Amino acid sequence: MVEEVKEQGKSKVRTVFFVSDATAITAETLANSVLAQFHGLQYVRWRMPFINTIEKAKEAAMKINEVGKETGNRPIVFSTLVAGSLASTFNEYCNAFVIELFRSFVGPLERELGVPSDHSVGKSHEIGDQERYNKRIEAINYTLSHDDGQTNEGLKEAEVILVGVSRSGKTPTSLYLAMQYGIKAANYPLLPEDFDRGELPPALDNCRDRIFGLSIAPERLSQIRSERRPNSRYASLENCRYEVHEAQKMMENEGIKWLSSTSKSIEEISATILQELKINVSAEMGM
Amino acid sequence: MVEEVKEQGKSKVRTVFFVSDATAITAETLANSVLAQFHGLQYVRWRMPFINTIEKAKEAAMKINEVGKETGNRPIVFSTLVAGSLASTFNEYCNAFVIELFRSFVGPLERELGVPSDHSVGKSHEIGDQERYNKRIEAINYTLSHDDGQTNEGLKEAEVILVGVSRSGKTPTSLYLAMQYGIKAANYPLLPEDFDRGELPPALDNCRDRIFGLSIAPERLSQIRSERRPNSRYASLENCRYEVHEAQKMMENEGIKWLSSTSKSIEEISATILQELKINVSAEMGM
DSSP states (O other): OHHHHHHTOTTTEEEEEEEOSSOOHHHHHHHHHHHTTOOSOEEEEEEEOOOOSHHHHHHHHHHHHHHHHHHSSOOEEEEOOOSHHHHHHHHHHOOSEEEETTHHHHHHHHHHHTSOOOOOSSOTTSOOSHHHHHHHHHHHHHHHHTGGGOOOTTGGGOSEEEEESTTSSHHHHHHHHHHHHOOOEEEEEOOHHHHHHTSOOGGGGGGGGGEEEEEOOHHHHHHHHHHHSTTOTTTOHHHHHHHHHHHHHHHHHTTOOEEEOTTOOHHHHHHHHHHHTTOOOOSOSOO | OHHHHHHTOTTTEEEEEEEOSSOOHHHHHHHHHHHTTOOSOEEEEEEEOOOOSHHHHHHHHHHHHHHHHHHSSOOEEEEOOOSHHHHHHHHHHOOSEEEETTHHHHHHHHHHHTSOOOOOSSOTTSOOSHHHHHHHHHHHHHHHHTGGGOOOTTGGGOSEEEEESTTSSHHHHHHHHHHHHOOOEEEEEOOHHHHHHTSOOGGGGGGGGGEEEEEOOHHHHHHHHHHHSTTOTTTOHHHHHHHHHHHHHHHHHTTOOEEEOTTOOHHHHHHHHHHHTTOOOOSOSOO
């Protein structure tokens, strides 16, 4: 780690730690969001999850101090330590720039909500409500078994049905919807035979309100398909142009909302779908 | 929405909004983590993503104010609005308890890092580095094609190989590792024939350092399997006891690290695996 830092040159590189009494996923998510606002800097990131005893809090602080000495740069710490004793021990021993994600908000929220927080450890990504957690796992299994039009059974259970040409991003998006939001998301490929018929796959007739389309720039599609089947007609730019054109035409005709996944992340696509289909679900699926 | 609030009774229910110029995933993640600290309250959660113009910022504020009036409770807003103009417009119009997740930290960080933040919109869940993003999609595809021991091809590419009896949580965990961390995670079922042989599947001989085991309480396993195949020998408590016992014995004998997934969330399992296998990856896979 230290080597890495030195190679990359002191000044521009900062070492960032995600310290948590649980998974550190919240700390990491927020930290990466904040750090994305700063340019011209490189970050070496280290996760320190499950810092759930005073001993571990001391150890973590010591390790971080070491890195500070070795790199000559003050480490940056994003901490979600909740328990007062852990946080105060950590802060007492740690010579770093520490940003406390929870403690900044919990106080004001206690006053606003009129109830004390329990300062308990590792709540946020535990299995909270078992039922909701099971729903999430169910959604993942449902999505896997309804990937790529595998089956028409139980399609009425689907909360989202993604359609689009092969390799337009349906599978990762479906899985993200299931994983993050506990949404049962099926996906259906749009195939040349559908274009010949000029209609959506018949299985989707009664699900219009839950269908959302993904399209993609033919150039990008050809690139993606070529990695799988180089020099195939399937991957040829000409064929990709044809399929994308036909798919978009069909979605327009059928009045299906769609977006282009070309330059969008799974998260952006998913958030847009939830918004367009007016699905309001909390991400807190026992995560 | 408002109905829902009233039904549940004013006092105990607070309406929470996640306001973002992008996906609102960061706001939602941190908000849920913080709110998990408070008990005896119910929350109605609403996501307001892509608030990326002054107009939309005003609209959002107005909608939130309405809910405040209708519910008689001051709404709680977790905002990741970055652009100063958006945030200040929103704050000017919004009569809610607003927690600004970024603005609280960006200032101090600017001073610490010695560079200004660009206050630009929607950075954190965009496709940042295209290469890293592709790596993540690749990981998802790899994990899907290496689920449940489908193939031994390319196993040396796997960064994590999960083993465990059928329905012990291998698939959701593998997918989470790929989705969240861009890790190529294969998974391999431990089957009765492996127990008879008393050894791991031969395909795994050269991957010991990347193997991690999942176990589960026989009672829970029997419950899960029964949903799929009620009254089957496969789901019977007796058989589940046998398989779990044999699997744990084998993992012990083979010196494979394992944990029980019974009461752990996918996130807790994944974070533990990364820690145990000493894999340090940033979650910022272009997310």
